[in-house]
Amino acid sequence: TANEITINDFAPAEELAVTNSRVDGLEARLNDFEAGSFSTTTTASFSVDMAIGAVDGNTTSEALTAVYGYQMDLSTSFTGEDTLAAALKAGSNQSALAQLDLNSTTNDALTVDGISYTFPLGDKLTVLVGDSTSGSALYSTACVYGGFTNTLDDCGNFSTAFTATGHAVAGTVGFSAAYDIGNGFTGAVGYNGQGSDAAGLGTIEGTDFVGGQLTYTADNYGVSITYADLDVATGWGLNGYYTFASNLPSVSVGYEFGEVEQVGADDQETTQWFVGLQWDELGNGTLGVALGSDGPQNEGVDEDMAYEVFYTYNVNDSMTITPALFIIEHNQAGAEDETGVVVKTSFSF
Secondary structure (H helix, E strand, O other), rough: OOOOOOHOOOHHHHHHHHHHHHHHHHHHHHHHHHHOOOOOOOOOEEEEEEEEEEEEEOOOOOOOOEEEEEEEEEEEEEOOEEEEEEEEEEEEEHHHHHHHHOHHHOOOOOOEEEEEEEEEEOOOOOEEEEEEOOOOOOOOOOOOOOOOOOOOOOOOOOOOOOOOHHHHOOOEEEEEEEEEEEOOEEEEEEEEOOOOOOOEOOOOOOOOOEEEEEEEEOOOOEEEEEEEEEEEEEEEEEEEEEEEOOOEEEEEEEEEEEEEOOOOOEEEEEEEEEEEEEEEEEEOOOHHHHHHHOOEEEEOOOOOEEEEEEEEHHHHHEEEEEEEEEEEEEEOOOOOOOEEEEEEEEEEE
């Protein structure tokens, strides 16, 4: 039979011991490196939007403009049920195409858009806290319309959904909690305050937004009612949607009314409304059509109106192309209507 030959036949015992010790040390160092490397529970997602278009009647510029927006979302979990999330964004200055909101405020600089931590408390309650985060983050507003422009993508829920604060105002602290009531009902509360400002949280000098929402969701329809106390204003939002089993579009509607405090005068009443239709499977994409008021409108004046139509075509799983037309109709004296034609290409990876 053949004799088995090993390294022991060539190396003295003391040299072999040194070699084994070095191998063990290398393995330990590799294990230490793996333990401190990128966590297996951490994920990253990226999105890039590029758009080209022009707006006739725009007070800034009517020229053909090309803009971009970039966002990176990082999230990790420590228990498998919680989420620590951070968003970073960058975008070009795009005042002429501000209706697209492609992170234009960063002027090409990569900035932190928000940091939040979401965790469960029991089986039915979910809590979120964060900086530069909206207090409505865990709301379930009854709307299935995707939206293309800033004006109409809030489903007529501008004030009560804290659109004027949260991620729109850096440094605001956000708190949101949602509770699964059961039988299709969910409830949520939200708060935004000036956490990094000298005024502080919950003070007379600071600005504090608080609100709540009750939502009912069935198989093909949903309704929600939302309330907000916005420091110097209050508002109520009513939303609903219905989806058809056939090829008919889904219908989403919204109506909001509020009161704004006036110094030395009666409170100013405001209203806002919205209607959106969406075909989710039209050809290889989604068609959306919507109209509504251009944000909250003061009572007793002619409404500024907004209209939009868009078609999002799915090139592949990671790329879509969206041509769109929008009109902002200014009914106040001296203001010119705006008509925008835009093509946006979106990547997600």
